[in-house]
Amino acid sequence: MSQRSRVLPGFGLSLGFTLAYVSLIVLIPLSAVFIRSLGIGWDGLWEILTSERILKSLQLSFSAALIAALVNVIFGLLLAWCLVRYSFPGKRIVDALVDLPFALPTAVAGIALTSLYAPTGWIGQYLEPLGIQVAYTPIGITLALIFIGLPFVVRTVQPVLSDIESELEEAASALGANRWQTITKVLLPILFPALLTGFALAFARGVGEYGSVIFIAGNQPYKTEIAPLMIISRLEEYDYAGATTIAVVMLILSFAILFLINLVQAWASRRTGRVAQ
Secondary structure (H helix, E strand, C coil): CCCHHHCCCCHHHHHHHHHHHHHHHHHHHHHHHHHHHHHHHHHHHHHHHCCHHHHHHHHHHHHHHHHHHHHHHHHHHHHHHHHHHCCCCCHHHHHHHHCHHHHCCHHHHHHHHHHHHCCCCCCHHHHHHHCCCCCCCHHHHHHHHHHHHHHHHHHHHHHHHHHCCHHHHHHHHHCCCCHHHHHHHHHHHHHHHHHHHHHHHHHHHHHCCCHHHHHHHCCCCCCCCCHHHHHHHHHHCCCHHHHHHHHHHHHHHHHHHHHHHHHHHHHHHHHHCCCCC
């Protein structure tokens, strides 16, 4: 065994405990979901996978989570930049408000957003005459996912921004780079792995989100029904095999997307030399 492998005392015991813990908390429950979904049979499985209503709900959940995560990457980066690079009145309050979606119960967030953007809400009543409806549409679902996903991007990018020395920007400027070149050639390559991590976390949270979405969605079949709602509906009908089958489909799709994101993140980290080989 190499010296590097013996750095952690009791490596074998630690590894065994880690694998046992992961198996009990993650692998065994997920295996139970897969096994339970097989109880519906191949005909039942195919019926669920080809159901237009379920396909529409899966499409809505993944597309809304994807759009929300992309929006959060852009505005989360801007917010993290302001919190790290600038001082302004109320900065500590803004910094604390970023964590509010973490502490706020998701159902409370959903009720608050619905109260604001419903046709008779504080904001929705001004949007309604313009022909813009937010609540009870995919727009409202995306807005709710943006709300609960923003902290993941900000808190992932913020420490990386803090570690970037201002001398890098000064050196780029001294070498003749303009502001745009400094951002795209110097800063973004360093921030890219962190942005991907924040994107993955926000996306994963959005796909499985239920509490903050259920109120503002309106739950109209084929229009604003999300996949987690279909799982809850199957459970209320005591169709446990059907519920677990939908969960398995979501799990496989989410794992495939997150695996792809991790591959891109590893490539970006190696390219910028920010990770040990």
